[in-house]
Amino acid sequence: MPQVEIPKDSWSGSVTTVTLGATAADGGTRSHTITVGGHKALPFMHFEQKMAHRPLIALEIKDHRPDDWSPLLLDLWGDAANDPASWAKAAESAGADALVLWLSQNGTDGKPTTPQAAVASTKAVLQASGLPLLVFAPGQAELDNALLVPISEATTGERLVLGICEDKNYRTIAATAMANGHLISTRTPMDVNLAKQLNILVRDMGIPPDRILMDPTTGGLGYGIEYGYSVMERLRLAALQGDGNTQSPMIVTPGAEAWKTKEAKVGHDVPATWGEWLERAINWETLTAMALVESGADIIVLRHPESMRRLRAAIDELMSVPA
Amino acid sequence: MPLSGLQIYKLLPKTNCKDCGLPTCLAFAMKLAAKQMELAACPHVGAEAKAQLADASEPPVRLITLKPSAKIAGGRELKSGNETVLFRHEKTFINKPGMFLRVHDNEPIASIQARVAAVEAYSVRYVGMDLTLDGFAVQAEAPLDATRFASVVSAVRAASKRPMILIAPDAAVMSAGLKAIEGDNALIHGATAANYEAMAALAKQYHSALVACADTLDGLADLTNKIKAKGVDDLVLDPTSRQLGASLTRQTQIRRLALKKDFRPLGYPIIAFPGDAAPDQEALQAAQAIAKYAGFIVLERFAPEMVYPLLVLRENIYTDPQKPIQVLPGLYEINNPKPTDPVLVTTNFSITYFSVANEVEGAGLPAWLLIVDAEGMSVLTGWAAGKFDAERIAKAVKDSGVANKVTRHRLVVPGHVAVLSGELEEALSNWEIRVGPREAVDLPAFMKQVL
Numbered sequence: 200m201p202q203v204e205i206p207k208d209s210w211s212g213s214v215t216t217v218t219l220g221a222t223a224a225d226g227g228t229r230s231h232t233i234t235v236g237g238h239k240a241l242p243f244m245h246f247e248q249k250m251a252h253r254p255l256i257a258l259e260i261k262d263h264r265p266d267d268w269s270p271l272l273l274d275l276w277g278d279a280a281n282d283p284a285s286w287a288k289a290a291e292s293a294g295a296d297a298l299v300l301w302l303s304q305n306g307t308d309g310k311p312t313t314p315q316a317a318v319a320s321t322k323a324v325l326q327a328s329g330l331p332l333l334v335f336a337p338g339q340a341e342l343d344n345a346l347l348v349p350i351s352e353a354t355t356g357e358r359l360v361l362g363i364c365e366d367k368n369y370r371t372i373a374a375t376a377m378a379n380g381h382l383i384s385t386r387t388p389m390d391v392n393l394a395k396q397l398n399i400l401v402r403d404m405g406i407p408p409d410r411i412l413m414d415p416t417t418g419g420l421g422y423g424i425e426y427g428y429s430v431m432e433r434l435r436l437a438a439l440q441g442d443g444n445t446q447s448p449m450i451v452t453p454g455a456e457a458w459k460t461k462e463a464k465v466g467h468d469v470p471a472t473w474g475e476w477l478e479r480a481i482n483w484e485t486l487t488a489m490a491l492v493e494s495g496a497d498i499i500v501l502r503h504p505e506s507m508r509r510l511r512a513a514i515d516e517l518m519s520v521p522a
Numbered sequence: 523m524p525l526s527g528l529q530i531y532k533l534l535p536k537t538n539c540k541d542c543g544l545p546t547c548l549a550f551a552m553k554l555a556a557k558q559m560e561l562a563a564c565p566h567v568g569a570e571a572k573a574q575l576a577d578a579s580e581p582p583v584r585l586i587t588l589k590p591s592a593k594i595a596g597g598r599e600l601k602s603g604n605e606t607v608l609f610r611h612e613k614t615f616i617n618k619p620g621m622f623l624r625v626h627d628n629e630p631i632a633s634i635q636a637r638v639a640a641v642e643a644y645s646v647r648y649v650g651m652d653l654t655l656d657g658f659a660v661q662a663e664a665p666l667d668a669t670r671f672a673s674v675v676s677a678v679r680a681a682s683k684r685p686m687i688l689i690a691p692d693a694a695v696m697s698a699g700l701k702a703i704e705g706d707n708a709l710i711h712g713a714t715a716a717n718y719e720a721m722a723a724l725a726k727q728y729h730s731a732l733v734a735c736a737d738t739l740d741g742l743a744d745l746t747n748k749i750k751a752k753g754v755d756d757l758v759l760d761p762t763s764r765q766l767g768a769s770l771t772r773q774t775q776i777r778r779l780a781l782k783k784d785f786r787p788l789g790y791p792i793i794a795f796p797g798d799a800a801p802d803q804e805a806l807q808a809a810q811a812i813a814k815y816a817g818f819i820v821l822e823r824f825a826p827e828m829v830y831p832l833l834v835l836r837e838n839i840y841t842d843p844q845k846p847i848q849v850l851p852g853l854y855e856i857n858n859p860k861p862t863d864p865v866l867v868t869t870n871f872s873i874t875y876f877s878v879a880n881e882v883e884g885a886g887l888p889a890w891l892l893i894v895d896a897e898g899m900s901v902l903t904g905w906a907a908g909k910f911d912a913e914r915i916a917k918a919v920k921d922s923g924v925a926n927k928v929t930r931h932r933l934v935v936p937g938h939v940a941v942l943s944g945e946l947e948e949a950l951s952n953w954e955i956r957v958g959p960r961e962a963v964d965l966p967a968f969m970k971q972v973l
């Protein structure tokens with residue numbers, strides 16, 4: 200019988216190891232920390248290098264009941280979605296590895312979210328759940344700064360992840376993260392060079408690499424996932440080839456992207472060929488996420504606990520191959 | 523692996539006879555390497571060189587074609603293989619993996635016929651394309667029964683015009699199935715170290731492709747060599763792992779060996795069986811198979827809510843990265859617009875189009891959506907490349923005849939190209955030019971508050 204020589208890639212670079220959250224011993228209040236990154240090979244190629252840390256799944260919660268989420272999600276979370284503390288508890292008991300508190304642009308009164316309200320929501324979540332926490336602002340550069348700086352100052356030492364750090368506001372967010380012992384999540388729109396450029400800019404500010412997560416952005420299934428998928432593959436290849444500006448662990452938000460699509464969001468007046476609504480929506484979210492796991496995602500932010508359960512079972516299988 | 527010009531030159535007569543039309547053998551070799559000429563242009567090349575050159579021109583992953591018998595009018599053909607890259611961004615993935623629904627020969631024939639009919643009728647529209655499954659797999663179940671297998675195969679063939687995969691561990695049973703669809707170019711699953719001789723004989727007799735099954739790469743390579751020696755060239759690989767991690771490892775190793783090492787014994791498409799997974803993991807296994815190198819995918823369940831997202835994922839992953847999917851330029855109506863509703867402008871890049879259309883449609887707002895031919899580029903890229911400028915927008919307004927459909931001439935341009943509004947006001951003097959938001963997601967709020 201012939202002996203097939205299995206080609207193994209050997210890489211000069213590796214992905215940075217990043218730890219989220221701080222326990223009491225390290226000056227925070229989290230019940231435990233989580234660690235991602237550290238890869239020395241492409242995802243799940245254990246026969247080359249045992250994968251250092253498995254991809255983790257965070258569930259997204261909001262500071263108040265959102266008015267633009269699919270009724271499937273709102274029905275599922277029920278009353279828990281009415282306030283961030285009970286939502287955090289529900290997401291933790293659903294089995295999330297971490298929580299993303301994604302702040303709304305407006306409060307329930309229709310006016311822009313105030314810094315006081317944002318700090319209160321963040322503190323409520325930190326009290327309700329011991330999970331490592333990521334806090335994402337609404338994505339309007341000025342408002343984001345106004346909300347994230349006081350949050351950062353009110354939670355010193357927690358090793359939160361502050362996002363979304365974009366080219367317009369990276370200075371403010373990186374500075375407050377460094378001053379208060381937090382991490383940042385940078386976001387660029389599905390482009391390898393823009394991702395590298397923002398990484399250079401935040402590192403020029405002096406923030407250490409082990410406090411940076413990179414969100415290369417994705418499209419949902421059917422709405423541009425192939426761009427996000429290939430950008431992530433290219434970023435990970437560049438990281439392994441030794442490009443220091445692409446070596447941050449990657450965080451992506453397939454939950455938000457998938458649940459934005461009509462296929463997931465809408466249950467009536469759609470073609471019969473789309474099939475049953477709930478299962479279709481869960482497939483839309485899990486398949487978006489699965490493709491991104493294959494292309495190198497380290498933290499996957501989802502919205503539905505059933506999608507999380509299925510994706511985690513898949514990651515278990517991907518991790519269980521002997522080296 | 524393709525030979526270089528110099529490697530080819532060494533195989534040529536090196537007489538510079540010019541009979542090929544070129545001044546030297548080296549020049550001819552260079553043309554061959556660039557695939558600009560055929561070897562047949564040289565009347566003097568020897569048989570051995572011919573064989574070597576032909577071998578070198580074989581694709582690293584063999585192309586497998588399945589089709590129903592020519593007697594079946596409108597029969598559908600499926601091509602798999604011929605892939606040349608490990609990552610889609612390097613060039614493109616070429617032949618989408620064939621997606622098959624599996625039926626079992628111990629099911630009631632009426633339920634099989636109903637499922638086959640449902641799949642035959644199923645077609646879902648995505649970005650202007652009609653997506654469907656590709657064929658059916660029939661699996662023989664214990665206790666094996668050749669007559670029953672053949673009758674189920676016949677029943678599926680009678681209800682379908684698509685390619686078939688026959689799955690049976692026993693050559694006598696397989697033979698009965700193949701006889702039932704004589705004339706088909708089917709796929710046989712499969713040959714093992716124990717039965718390959720009989721299976722190879724059937725593959726030859728019935729002009730079918732044959733799956734080689736082994737749980738190690740050594741075993742698989744050994745088996746394909748032995749089957750090839752029996753004269754069967756169209757092979758497919760089943761590395762038999764049904765677990766996600768092991769499948770990813772095996773399929774990556776096989777693809778790398780074929781592409782990077784030109785390792786011919788594993789230079790064939792791979793077949794994956796997500797249908798063997800637990801029901802709630804089938805879609806995830808199929809998703810991995812699509813992204814990571816399967817050439818044939820056998821599903822167990824037919825449910826539109828699973829098949830639709832899988833077909834879309836396959837379309838997305840196999841999109842040529844150099845040629846993004848475009849939508850037809852022109853005027854689109856969203857939520858039955860009236861003549862007083864606004865005209866929104868954007869480019870014909872499919873994702874741009876769908877982002878805008880979905881936001882407006884999802885918000886329930888009526889609008890006219892004017893799609894400009896920006897050669898498939900997004901707003902910013904198109905503007906930077908001069909493919910989405912005032913001239914093209916003005917031309918699209920005129921060509922579409924939208925001026926006759928609206929009474930209020932309001933044109934909303936994307937915020938990213940606010941700079942064009944001055945020129946547009948000149949080019950379209952009877953239009954009110956409004957600058958919209960930069961991102962589609964902000965359109966509904968803009969339309970409600972500003973328009």
